[in-house]
Amino acid sequence: MSDPESAGDRPAPKRPHRDFDARARAARTDFELQMRARKAEFDARNEVLTARTGRNLPAAIGVGLLFAGVMLGSLLVWTPAFMAVAAFLIGMGVYELASAMRFSGRDVPRIPSVIAGIAIVPAAFFGGPETALLTLLGGIVLVSIWRLVEVAAARKRPTGAELLLDLTSGLFVQSYVTLLGACVVLLSAERAGALWVVGFIIVVAAVDTGAYATGLTFGKHPMAPRISPKKTWEGFGGSVLASVIAGVLVAWLMLGQGWWFGVILGLLITASGTVGDLTESMIKRDLGIKDISSFLPGHGGLLDRMDSVLPSGAVALMMFLMVH
Template identity: 55%
Template sequence: MTNGSSGDPGTPAQPKRGRAASKAEFRAQVQATRADLERQVQARKAQLDATNERIEARTGRNLILAILIGLGFGLLMLFSLIFVKELFMVVVVAAAGFAALELTQAFRGAGRLVPRVPTVVAAVVIVPASYYLHSGGQLVALSGGILLVWVWRLIEEAARPQKVGGAQLLRDLGSGALVQLYVALLASFAVLLLAEDGGEWWVLAFIVLVVAVDTGAYVSGLSFGKHPMAPTISPKKTWEGFAGAALVAMVAGVLLAIFMIGEDWWFGIVFGLVVLLTATVGDLAESLIKRDLGIKDMSSWLPGHGGFLDRLDSILPSAAAAYALFLIFG
């Protein structure tokens, strides 16, 4: 009787302890799974960071940020070109203004006193003048812009208590003219082309071709690059990268010629090779300017890219080349 009464209270305790053990085991499994997932995420992040660091050390830019910013600008330009041509003109105005300001700041950092306000104003005005008044408006705006920058600088010099030497003043005036010729004039060719009938497709085609050339050179140089192309100007640019860019340029040129601008396949090869040369020369020219000024990037406004001019260096001369090809073949 005693044994029976003492065993009755113990019978429901066994299932309770079993359920508690099951819950504890389940929580332990969940925690172990969570810890394993966190370790995997950290490992993947570490691998991605290491890969990005190697690419950045090789190419000098943050690949992920560069891709994201590039996609954003690409979508903006695509929308503006396809739907509202005037909106693309606004994009060019902004790009030219920021690029002109960057180059002006770089010159001033090197001791060349290029005035900021008239330089940016002149670079902005030439864009709508070229779009609405065509080549005549482009020439007038360019001449007036250079004159405005020069007069502004001479007035500044006259008001300075301590004058600079004649050689320094000539360098300042020459640098001010260079900003207008290099940034404003070349950018205005894009809107000259845009203003033509069907010109938006030519603009889109040459921009896509420049991106294809840049991507081909980037991937090919990163994978196979061993022989520097211009080590004193741009050490990261290689002949292997140039060869890869040439192949991509011809293929992309043919496809764009046939399917976007309605030209023959052979024109696509000409188109691709011309843009390959102008994009490469533009890249090297900007690298030469930066090396002369002792800077790595024109600015840090575009993470992963540097500055606006660092992204426009290949596009600017290619815009002039595309406009010339349009006048000849289009």
């Protein structure tokens, strides 16, 4: 016997999976809209920070953490591995500065400059100060002779003044990057020197962080507007406070020194880091460039990140020798 209701009059079966798909698509669309809005808000804030600080802050933080991790890891795990890191950093720093010099018309030979910069690392680590000094002098001679041979073989020769500028620029590259980098390597080779390197890098990081945070928040009075317009006295005050706190902690927990030693360490590294930063700004202003290179996102070049570390390494080595 047939059903009184025809098949066409029966209600269509419900399909719950269609409703679920629709809700899922709506949720995904809403999530994508929220993410786009958050990204737009983040980009807007990042643009404001970039305009105030002159750098991409998230990229700068990420690269800075990676940079510090590689350096500190090589020092704490196996100190000789730091030679490879130091050779890379010094070699790249020399290459960047020599390239910047060439960009401004000062013909500094890059190949011998990099060779001299890398050679100083094993010389300082295994041979000590005397070997490092002889290697530095040999590197300067190599760079100078290389340039003189280039000039002798060139069809169009520079004037005497231009050649003198090339030679003195090559000397400056070695004196600035290679010599100061050798101080860090010499310190790392000393007994317990690895901890001293880690300690002074922590203080340098405190100087940069204190200056950045207070300068960004309270900075109103430029410190050296013609050299570095974004550096303020408020930021300098923050760097002093942060470096003294970090110096006391480093001296007490890592170096086995009294609190007063940490205060002196913090103040001296604040001075050396600030001078290094201003020196780098003067070099770039003299060469007519914004960054030494674009090797690191948000940072410029490696040398832009080592401007405070290089002179501070010489200060740390001096204090180590005074204590020991």
